Amino acid sequence: MSVWQPSAPCTPRACIEPTGSATAVPRAVLRMAAVVVLMLVGIMLLPLGGRIPAELVKRWCRWIVRAAGVQVRITGTAAPTGGLLLAANHISWLDIPLLAAVRPARMLAKSDIRGWPVAGWLTASSGALFIDRERLRALPETVARIADALRDGHAVAVFPEGSTWCGRAQGNFRRAVFQAALDADVPVQPVRLRYRIAGGTASTAPAFIGDDSLLASVWRVVSARGIVAEVDVRDALAPGSHPDRRSLARAAQPGATAQADWIHAALVA
Secondary structure (H helix, E strand, C coil): CCCCCCCCCCCHHHHCCCCCCECCHHHHHHHHHHHHHHHHHHHHHHHHHHHCCHHHHHHHHHHHHHHCCCEEEEEECCCCCCCEEEEECCCCCCHHHHHHHHCCCEEEEEHHHHHCCCHHHHHHHCCCEEECCCCHHHHHHHHHHHHHHHHCCCEEEECCCCCCCCCCCCCCCCCHHHHHHHHHCCCEEEEEEEEEECCCCECCCCCCCCCCCHHHHHHHHHHECCEEEEEEECCCECCCCCCCHHHHHHHHCCCCCHHHHHHHHHHHC
């Protein structure tokens, strides 16, 4: 697992368990169609940019998740206005609309996403910032671009683990992106994401991990029944509350890392 290119030990075969209750194929197709329609509506509205009210964007993001058959529960504190670094653990492609449902933000995405059909163009058109994990020398420039966006009053959403995990465990938050919040003197809003089956049991069905394809992951979600996405918005960490990016990353990370160490040991044994 490289420090610069972190990779979770999670794989679909090892980590994704059957949901125990799958919806009928016709319903899954309808859900898939609803997600596609909502995405097309978003694409058509992209030229309007910042003229779309934030509350409408947040509702649209919730609708996407709900269209996929996933219930949404957002708890915790309201995100502040102005420059803000949203930092969350990373499990699924659903994480992106869920974070935007907390507060619309510019995403920090891997540079290779630009080459993805449709999704790459949509990500770039949404104002995303890109990070090239294969060029260590480009990191200071990326941090500077994030800081500039924060100073301009934007929210920037990041997944500091650098890789998706299955949801039963999580990786360590990498420190570099938190330097941007320090440089821009803006708060950091930690967000904890979980996926459960109605009733409380953890679900790995939404996970987008390893060599899983996006289409396979989406189909698994729309085919499942009773998935609940829990979004816990923690209190924002005020500017100046932590002296360096190491302590800021630790404070922002939701939950302990002992589970991450456990699952890594179990999978490589």
